Amino acid sequence: MLQFFLILSAVYAMGMAAPLPDLFSYSPAVGDGSGTEFSTASEGRITGIRVWESNNYWGGYISGFQLRYESNWTAAVGVNSGNPMEMTLYDKEAIIQISGKYYSGYVYEVVFITNQGRLFKVGQSSGASFNFYPTQKGNELRFLSGRQNGSGITSIGAHWAAIRIGKP
Ligand SMILES: *[C@@H]1O[C@H](CO)[C@@H](O)[C@H](O)[C@H]1NC(C)=O
Numbered sequence: 698m699l700q701f702f703l704i705l706s707a708v709y710a711m712g713m714a715a716p717l718p719d720l721f722s723y724s725p726a727v728g729d730g731s732g733t734e735f736s737t738a739s740e741g742r743i744t745g746i747r748v749w750e751s752n753n754y755w756g757g758y759i760s761g762f763q764l765r766y767e768s769n770w771t772a773a774v775g776v777n778s779g780n781p782m783e784m785t786l787y788d789k790e791a792i793i794q795i796s797g798k799y800y801s802g803y804v805y806e807v808v809f810i811t812n813q814g815r816l817f818k819v820g821q822s823s824g825a826s827f828n829f830y831p832t833q834k835g836n837e838l839r840f841l842s843g844r845q846n847g848s849g850i851t852s853i854g855a856h857w858a859a860i861r862i863g864k865p
Pocket residue numbers: 740741766767768769865
């Protein structure tokens with residue numbers, strides 16, 4: 698009886714020690730990252746994106762953005778003046794990849810790619826490239842974090858997870 702119990706505990710301990718799958722992942726922030734931190738973390742599914750671009754003589758950089766969760770827009774991050782570029786996600790559409798460029802202190806380009814194959818591209822293709830995606834299949838963008846300095850977005854990183862079914 699004791700032996701049986703010991704084997705059972707050993708099996709149980711092994712089970713506990715088995716590696717857990719990545720339930721979430723983080724694509725570390727790129728960019729110089731001056732200024733103050735931001736995070737768009739909110740409840741619910743991401744349903745829209747707005748991006749503001751700043752114009753100067755050598756081309757614009759990403760000055761600000763905003764995400765919509767369910768029917769609520771987050772507070773705008775960075776500068777939100779002028780007309781934003783906007784993408785509305787369909788039901789069951791999710792962001793599964795973000796790529797872009799950063800250069801000389803700012804993020805210059807962001808490209809959001811969805812699980813339905815749509816692209817939302819804003820900015821100028823200058824600088825070093827980045828490419829963010831979840832490490833776990835089926836995960837999607839949950840929120841963005843990074844820094845902005847009052848003029849523009851100076852760094853950006855992405856947080857990925859699965860949306861829990863049945864939870865808004
Ligand atoms: C959206 O905002 C309203 C009003 O602030 C709030 O009651 C609701 O819970 C929010 N929805 C989500 C999904 O966060």
